[in-house]
Each structure stands twice: as C-alpha cells, then as structure tokens.
Amino acid sequence: MVTHNLNAETITIQGHDGDGIEAYLALPTDVQNCGSVVVIHHMPGYDEATKEIARKFAANGYAALIPNLYHREAPGAAADDAAAVARESGGVPDERLIGDVAGAMTHLKSLPISNGKVASIGYCSGGRQSLLAGCRLPLDAVIDCYGAFVVIDSPEGSPLRATAVVGEVGGLTGPVLGLFGAEDQYPSPDQNDVLATALTQAGKKFDFHTYDGAGHAFFAVDRPSYRPESATEGWNEIFRFLGASVA
Amino acid sequence: MCTYQTETMSLRASGKTPEGWKSLNSATVYFDHPIHFPAGHALMIDVRNRDASPSTRVALELDVRSARELAESILRTLESVPPDLIEESMAEPRTSSRW
Numbered sequence: 247m248v249t250h251n252l253n254a255e256t257i258t259i260q261g262h263d264g265d266g267i268e269a270y271l272a273l274p275t276d277v278q279n280c281g282s283v284v285v286i287h288h289m290p291g292y293d294e295a296t297k298e299i300a301r302k303f304a305a306n307g308y309a310a311l312i313p314n315l316y317h318r319e320a321p322g323a324a325a326d327d328a329a330a331v332a333r334e335s336g337g338v339p340d341e342r343l344i345g346d347v348a349g350a351m352t353h354l355k356s357l358p359i360s361n362g363k364v365a366s367i368g369y370c371s372g373g374r375q376s377l378l379a380g381c382r383l384p385l386d387a388v389i390d391c392y393g394a395f396v397v398i399d400s401p402e403g404s405p406l407r408a409t410a411v412v413g414e415v416g417g418l419t420g421p422v423l424g425l426f427g428a429e430d431q432y433p434s435p436d437q438n439d440v441l442a443t444a445l446t447q448a449g450k451k452f453d454f455h456t457y458d459g460a461g462h463a464f465f466a467v468d469r470p471s472y473r474p475e476s477a478t479e480g481w482n483e484i485f486r487f488l489g490a491s492v493a
Numbered sequence: 494m495c496t497y498q499t500e501t502m503s504l505r506a507s508g509k510t511p512e513g514w515k516s517l518n519s520a521t522v523y524f525d526h527p528i529h530f531p532a533g534h535a536l537m538i539d540v541r542n543r544d545a546s547p548s549t550r551v552a553l554e555l556d557v558r559s560a561r562e563l564a565e566s567i568l569r570t571l572e573s574v575p576p577d578l579i580e581e582s583m584a585e586p587r588t589s590s591r592w
Contacts, residue, residue: 323547400497
C-alpha cells in the first residue's frame with residue numbers, strides 16, 4: 247500500500263575526485279525495494295524547491311538524491327548565495343558534474359532498498375546536465391526537463407559556458423523522457439526536434455512531450471512560470487516513465 | 494529560458510549585506526530567472542566580496558525598464574558631479590584596513 251511515508255535528510259556523499267559534497271537524500275519508508283533517481287538542481291541552486299521534488303519522488307516510492315553541485319564553491323552557504331558564487335566562477339564544469347552524478351549513483355545503488363536501477367532528472371540547466379550524464383554514465387533512464395543548450399552552444403563571451411550535448415547521444419544506455427514548453431525558446435521546439443532526430447538516428451528510445459501554453463520552468467511551483475496543468479501532466483509522464491524503466 | 498548571459502567585473506564599493514556593511518570587490522550582471530522578483534526573468538545584479546563568505550553579497554533583481562532607468566540615473570548623476578568630487582571618490586583610501 248502506498249502511504250507516501252518517507253525519510254529525508256542531508257548527508258555527505260563522495261563526488262568527483264572523491265570530494266565529500268553535501269547531498270539531500272529522500273527515501274520511501276513504505277517499500278522494501280525500489281528504483282532511484284538522481285535529481286540535478288537548476289541553475290538557481292540546491293534550493294528548497296528542488297528538495298521538495300526529491301521528497302515527491304520518495305513519497306511515490308523512489309529513492310531520490312540531490313548532489314549539491316555548488317558545494318565546493320560555497321560550502322554551507324544559502325542556496326541563492328551559493329548560486330551567485332558559482333555563476334561568478336563560471337558554473338559547474340561538465341567533468342565535475344559527471345563525477346558528482348556518478349557519486350550519487352554509487353550511493354543510491356549501495357542503499358539496502360535499492361533495486362540497482364538509477365535514473366536521472368534535471369530541470370533548466372540540470373536538464374542538459376541530466377542528458378549529458380546519461381550519455382557518459384550507465385544510467386537506466388534519463389529525464390530532461392527543458393534543458394537549454396543541448397543542440398547548440400551557449401553564447402560566446404559569457405563566463406558561463408555550456409556546449410551542445412547532441413553529439414554524444416550515442417552513449418545513452420537508457421530511454422529518454424523530454425518534457426518541454428511550447429513557448430520556451432531555450433530550448434525551442436525546433437531545437438527539441440533536432441534532438442529527437444539525433445536520438446532516432448542513434449537508435450535510442452525516447453518520449454518527448456511539449457505542452458501548449460507552457461514556457462520554461464513550468465514545473466517550478468514557486469515561480470510565475472508555473473503551469474499547474476502542464477506540470478501535473480508532466481509528473482504523470484515522469485512516474486509512468488520511471489515505472490517502466492527503473493521500478 | 495536560461496540565458497547563461499553573464500558579465501562579471503571587479504569594482505571598489507561598500508554594501509550593506511546580511512553581515513552588516515562590508516567592502517565589496519566584484520559584480521555579476523545577468524538576465525535570468527530571479528529568486529524572488531515576481532517574473533520569469535529579470536536583470537540581476539550581485540555585488541559581493543569574492544574574498545569573503547558567500548553571504549557577503551548585495552543582490553538586486555529588476556525588471557527591464559527599472560534596470561535601464563537605474564543605469565541611466567547613475568550616469569546622469571555622475572555627469573552632474575563636479576570634477577573635483579569625482580577625483581576625491583576615485584582616490585585610494587589613506588589606510589588599507591577597509592580595503
């Protein structure tokens with residue numbers, strides 16, 4: 247019986263280069279065995295809203311772990327202050343992101359309730375990072391929520407750089423769920439079509455949903471971009487996808 | 494959208510932070526998702542001391558019109574300042590303890 251019972255706490259995990267980094271772990275307490283999700287936070291940081299997402303996964307029977315990608319720049323800092331420091335210092339290097347997600351996967355697989363399967367999900371900049379992690383790590387499933395700069399590079403001249411991921415999709419080992427807003431320009435529907443074509447050509451399984459009336463960050467309940475209907479439909483897609491891939 | 498568009502600069506300033514008045518030496522200007530301002534995007538300014546704790550920060554989130562008016566107001570104000578006062582403001586402090 248699903249009770250939505252869970253435990254959630256801040257822990258330390260081993261990330262890239264064996265660094266100890268802060269992470270938030272949410273575990274269902276009403277199941278004996280479950281799949282897991284690495285939750286990759288958005289550019290505004292390791293914040294309360296992202297922790298709420300982890301708790302939603304746990305309430306629905308999945309172990310969820312959020313690595314604090316900005317821990318090294320600002321250990322113990324408030325999420326918004328840490329995000330400011332990370333932005334000034336150029337953001338999260340891809341190599342370090344991969345190391346931190348790999349560390350989160352290892353931790354999740356070591357849990358007594360783990361069934362050995364791990365998915366990733368990311369929002370905004372984390373959407374790109376989730377797809378990138380899926381291309382370079384043996385993730386069982388990947389969810390990309392409106393990740394920008396997946397098929398194009400970020401603007402030249404900005405200290406924050408993100409390079410296109412589309413060339414690496416051959417490395418995916420699991421299916422991809424993409425959830426996008428029809429009114430978003432980063433990523434735009436045309437860019438999502440380019441990604442879909444690349445996935446088809448690479449022979450990868452994927453399922454994309456683009457919601458009319460929604461722009462970027464339509465899942466973000468604490469922002470004016472929140473679109474409850476699209477977000478509710480999106481969450482249903484997420485749990486359907488996870489049920490088929492890592493449950 | 495995530496613009497990733499960011500400009501950074503060094504500066505000399507003081508600002509009132511959650512830790513009280515502090516010397517500040519770095520600014521980041523970007524157009525992206527605000528933390529608090531009730532809009533999807535805003536012009537964001539973080540002024541901080543990169544040598545101090547992350548909370549040594551003054552943050553602003555502005556709508557586009559406000560950001561332009563603020564920038565123009567700063568320039569208008571500076572243009573009306575007598576040259577000798579500009580010189581005084583630019584002078585290095587006599588003691589280095591605050592900087």
